[in-house]
Amino acid sequence: MSRKIANPAKQADGKDYLAHIAYDSVVFGFSGDKLKILLMEYRNTGLFALPGGFVGRKMNLDDAVRAGLEERTGLSGIYMEQFHTFGDCNRQDASVLKKIMKANGIEAEKDHWLLDRFISVAYYALINYKAVKLQPDALSDSCDWYPVDALPQLILDHGKIVEKALQALRWxxxxxxxxxxxxxxxxxxxxxxxxxxxxxxxxxxRANFQRKMIASGLLTRHAAQFTGKAHKAPYLYSFAEKKTSVF
Amino acid sequence: MSRKIANPAKQADGKDYLAHIAYDSVVFGFSGDKLKILLMEYRNTGLFALPGGFVGRKMNLDDAVRAGLEERTGLSGIYMEQFHTFGDCNRQDASVLKKIMKANGIEAEKDHWLLDRFISVAYYALINYKAVKLQPDALSDSCDWYPVDALPQLILDHGKIVEKALQALRWxxxxxxxxxxxxxxxxxxxxxxxxxxxxxxxxxxRANFQRKMIASGLLTRHAAQFTGKAHKAPYLYSFAEKKTSVF
DNA sequence: TATTATTGTGTCTTTTTGATACAATGAATG
DNA sequence: CATTCATTGTATCAAAAAGACACAATAATA
Known part of the structure; x- marks a missing residue:
């Protein structure tokens, strides 16, 4: 819920966004032999959340998500997949939201639109870790990578969302x-x-993996990479074209 | 969008439902060696649509869908899976909705809540064809089975929804x-x-399918069924327990 | 020059799949 | 009542895929 709200003035009423509808994104990257995801940390709260946002009234859902992702990562043409929509009543927790709003000097009137019930459409994205330039939003003071096997506690049902994203990815x-x-x-x-x-x-x-990947015909082999390590230099590979997978 | 609105009075304003959010369900059944789905036909319009509905303000999304399915089929404990949320702007088509409303004597003011933009969360359900007692809703004059390989033209993006449901099912x-x-x-x-x-x-x-199914350990074999047909009577089987599948 | 830590390949066995054959069975035929 | 017919259950053989493991190649290092 670290929501992208480019112009905080618009936030005062939710008129520019569809009521009750939000999105959350689980952004996967790979580095240092670990799978990681992007998390936002809210200013002065110690609360962690998935990056997310709202859907403009005249905007396709997919486009809204893509725009949010591009703004945060500085990338374009991001690969993303919608994987689930979370619609339980109890996924809301007004106290958490109030805490965040308060820490950011936003008046949390009882009927503030942000405190209303939201259904969240969740997406995962796969991005090239090295290519990203992270960009926190107005409410967050950091946006950073965390390995999926060692995540901090997340707000609301975001832990469950990550869990389901991983499942979808495995699928x-x-x-x-x-x-x-x-x-x-x-x-x-x-x-x-x-x-x-x-x-x-x-x-x-290792040997069987290598055999299968080569046999799949997906990879192109390039010149070997000289790592400076005390062993044979590995070849570099790249993907050739899209075919059906091997597993 | 043949929406379940039990009490048409509630329909006049959408206060009891979450704005902008709908669901559609693709109900699969099997009969006469064909896979079929449930479609509603709107009264006096010749328009076909997926059964769907809205989400009560205090209701979990899943529960709303389940309740709608149960009411329409007369079954309980239905197996259902959410598979996609459709959120394009252009999935709306006011003219279609107006036609349906008109045919049902509903005043279609320009800012009627039904004419606003909706995002639809789509589910598929798998049900035992024979056990169903179909029940059309207030706006529809029929609710019937159609083989997936010979569907009539559907309103809005419902054709696309069915397509995606089939994909999800194959997955x-x-x-x-x-x-x-x-x-x-x-x-x-x-x-x-x-x-x-x-x-x-x-x-x-046939032979390999049989071999694999038996080997999977999922099936229990029962006494043979005497069909009165001019050949060996086939065994009856039932599912034993849930395991990982064979394909 | 031997040692070490990988990487790339080869090969053997086991498992799974695909194709086909054949025996068993219950009714229909004459 | 033997014969034919359609279909079901099972067996078998070859081909393909997967798993396990061995070994040669190579780049730094000692």
């Missing part, structure tokens, strides 16, 4: 090229394997 | 017991195979 492994979006243009076989291991949550046989 | 084949929900308690191997063939949209080898 899509069957049908989509995940590595392509999470890794830079060129990468080693080891990095690719680590991405899959992180997502699937299990160890894979 | 879930990898991980869920679909036959269990679409077939009666006991069924023949042939019926089970037909369900899978309908959903996957491809022919399966």
């Amino acid at each position: 899509n492994t069957d049908d989509r090229i995940i590595g392509m979006k999470l890794l830079p243009e060129k990468f080693t076989m080891k990095e690719l394997q680590q991405v899959y291991e992180n997502i699937l949550g299990e160890q894979l046989e | 879930n084949t990898d991980d869920r017991i679909i036959g269990m929900k679409l077939l009666p308690e006991k069924f023949t191997m042939k019926e089970l195979q037909q369900v899978y063939e309908n959903i996957l949209g491809e022919q399966l080898e």
